[in-house]
Amino acid sequence: MVDTDDRTDPEWVRCGRCAGLIYGRRFRRALRVCPDCGWHGRLTAQQRLDQLLDPGSAEPLRQVRAVHDPLRFVDSRPYHERLADARADTGLDEAVLCASGRIEGQPVVVAAMDFRFLGGSLGCGVGALVTEAAETSLRLRTPLLLVCASGGARMQEGVLSLMQMAKTAQALAELDEAGILVVSLITDPTYGGVAASFATLADVIIAEPGARMGFAGPRVIEQTTGERLPEGFQTAEFLLAHGMVDDVVARPALRATLGKLLALRSPTTPPEAAPAPDGVRLDAAEPAERDSWAAVRLARHPDRPSSLDYIGRLLDDFLELHGDRLSEDCPAIVGGPGRLGGLPVMLIGHHKGGPDLAERRRRRFGMPSPAGYRKAARLMRMAAKLGLPLVTLIDTPGANPGPDAERGGQAVAIAENLRLMSRLPVPIVSVLIGEGGSGGALALGVADRVLVSANGVYSVISPEGCAAILWKDPEAAPAAANALRLHAGELVRLGVVDGVVPEPQDGAHRDHAGAAAMLGEALAATLGELIPWEPARLLADRKRRFRRFGVEAAGADGGTAAGPVVDPVVGTVERGAQ
Numbered sequence: 014m015v016d017t018d019d020r021t022d023p024e025w026v027r028c029g030r031c032a033g034l035i036y037g038r039r040f041r042r043a044l045r046v047c048p049d050c051g052w053h054g055r056l057t058a059q060q061r062l063d064q065l066l067d068p069g070s071a072e073p074l075r076q077v078r079a080v081h082d083p084l085r086f087v088d089s090r091p092y093h094e095r096l097a098d099a100r101a102d103t104g105l106d107e108a109v110l111c112a113s114g115r116i117e118g119q120p121v122v123v124a125a126m127d128f129r130f131l132g133g134s135l136g137c138g139v140g141a142l143v144t145e146a147a148e149t150s151l152r153l154r155t156p157l158l159l160v161c162a163s164g165g166a167r168m169q170e171g172v173l174s175l176m177q178m179a180k181t182a183q184a185l186a187e188l189d190e191a192g193i194l195v196v197s198l199i200t201d202p203t204y205g206g207v208a209a210s211f212a213t214l215a216d217v218i219i220a221e222p223g224a225r226m227g228f229a230g231p232r233v234i235e236q237t238t239g240e241r242l243p244e245g246f247q248t249a250e251f252l253l254a255h256g257m258v259d260d261v262v263a264r265p266a267l268r269a270t271l272g273k274l275l276a277l278r279s280p281t282t283p284p285e286a287a288p289a290p291d292g293v294r295l296d297a298a299e300p301a302e303r304d305s306w307a308a309v310r311l312a313r314h315p316d317r318p319s320s321l322d323y324i325g326r327l328l329d330d331f332l333e334l335h336g337d338r339l340s341e342d343c344p345a346i347v348g349g350p351g352r353l354g355g356l357p358v359m360l361i362g363h364h365k366g367g368p369d370l371a372e373r374r375r376r377r378f379g380m381p382s383p384a385g386y387r388k389a390a391r392l393m394r395m396a397a398k399l400g401l402p403l404v405t406l407i408d409t410p411g412a413n414p415g416p417d418a419e420r421g422g423q424a425v426a427i428a429e430n431l432r433l434m435s436r437l438p439v440p441i442v443s444v445l446i447g448e449g450g451s452g453g454a455l456a457l458g459v460a461d462r463v464l465v466s467a468n469g470v471y472s473v474i475s476p477e478g479c480a481a482i483l484w485k486d487p488e489a490a491p492a493a494a495n496a497l498r499l500h501a502g503e504l505v506r507l508g509v510v511d512g513v514v515p516e517p518q519d520g521a522h523r524d525h526a527g528a529a530a531m532l533g534e535a536l537a538a539t540l541g542e543l544i545p546w547e548p549a550r551l552l553a554d555r556k557r558r559f560r561r562f563g564v565e566a567a568g569a570d571g572g573t574a575a576g577p578v579v580d581p582v583v584g585t586v587e588r589g590a591q
């Protein structure tokens with residue numbers, strides 16, 4: 014990671030934000046980030062490649078032919094003169110520089126844009142080079158990294174510039190079909206046609222701190238609407254909060270982050286020495302006659318480990334990815350790729366936030382917004398594309414009862430996850446690690462194997478909700494809990510879960526490390542069984558698994574004898590308890 018392009022560097026550099034003077038060599042050593050305020054200075058494409066690629070690994074891609082000045086465009090000056098000047102000033106042929114190389118030892122094809130070259134504008138040449146980079150990725154089956162910096166489409170090439178958006182999008186669609194990872198790095202500024210094509214079509218979008226991205230620039234918006242935009246509008250941090258980028262990563266951490274991403278590969282063999290599944294009890298022997306209300310209270314214990322607690326103990330190289338690319342980053346659902354005992358997986362889970370009330374509130378008590386389900390869906394599709402097994406950890410009181418969740422299409426978001434998971438062509442293991450409340454839980458729970466922690470519960474409605482509706486008395490929650498039969502032993506008997514993950518003797522809330530070790534063992538065993546399965550077998554088996562629910566009960570009593578609540582789940586409970 015050496016920045017060798019120092020020929021033109023002045024001895025002193027003025028910071029673009031705090032205006033402090035930085036000694037040129039110090040600035041370069043700091044990857045052109047201001048040591049005082051963290052401002053990320055603009056890089057040339059060559060500097061970017063020098064910073065990102067392993068030393069000596071860069072190989073330029075072959076040149077491609079593209080038309081230049083197809084309209085013979087003239088404004089105050091002929092375009093061909095401007096183009097010649099840009100070439101002379103930058104030493105580049107176009108506003109993007111492409112190479113293959115390695116990052117942290119991982120092979121990659123990189124297309125790095127250079128804002129100095131006519132504002133990084135997207136014309137025929139840039140379109141051809143980015144497409145060539147994508148096609149090289151496809152040919153070599155190597156991930157593609159797009160480093161974006163652009164003011165938008167190049168006006169001087171007219172509507173042919175607009176077509177470059179479609180051409181590059183097409184090339185990326187082929188990488189999606191081929192299951193090849195695409196990562197985009199948003200640098201300041203990335204606007205217009207680049208933002209609305211390859212910059213945002215990546216599986217993972219990383220932004221540098223402060224980098225601005227959008228379709229329309231702030232000046233255009235302010236002039237058009239007469240509205241004053243808030244501070245920080247369209248910056249990386251704004252984009253993260255609004256679900257548009259996966260993460261904001263400072264320049265010194267980029268290589269490590271990219272290296273982890275580029276190392277993601279579909280596992281072809283089960284985890285090494287996967288233990289036999291004796292940690293997972295496949296019968297309901299032990300927790301049979303327990304009190305369901307006691308189980309509910311334990312499942313809700315504020316000290317109980319939630320998804321991030323398990324992730325911290327179980328996964329190496331976990332990279333939390335954020336946002337639904339639509340509206341926001343829901344804090345009640347977390348997810349990203351990582352390694353479980355060396356095995357690459359995608360993990361998605363509800364996160365309740367632990368014992369601290371402020372944090373629990375920030376996490377919405379584990380009740381996702383529609384954006385949470387959509388983030389989960391995005392990560393599921395990414396798992397399918399890359400062939401990564403999916404693990405989901407379920408821990409939610411249920412769907413979100415607020416009006417905003419309804420405005421955001423909560424029902425649709427849940428329904429779409431059920432359909433998506435039904436046909437996701439990778440192994441899926443779901444674990445009810447705490448509370449499994451209604452549709453909010455099931456939205457992460459259409460899996461090949463569903464496990465429940467010994468003190469976990471799963472229910473169509475909260476006991477309080479059930480008591481209020483059927484008993485007309487919320488105080489009847491314990492009675493409702495017992496009638497709903499929602500603890501681990503009953504869930505196994507109903508066939509809704511396939512096994513029970515044991516917990517430390519006094520419960521997971523007393524021993525996070527012990528609980529994580531047991532969960533890790535159960536996951537390794539379960540995934541070890543499923544990973545050798547072809548997608549067709551996984552899908553057929555998953556279909557059978559969910560088809561069977563309630564079917565026998567309907568055959569026995571015609572589906573009409575289930576009492577005041579005619580519900581296949583309740584029907585199965587009756588049958589299962591006999």
Ligand SMILES: [Zn+2]
Nearest residue numbers: 028031047050
């Ligand atoms: Zn500064």
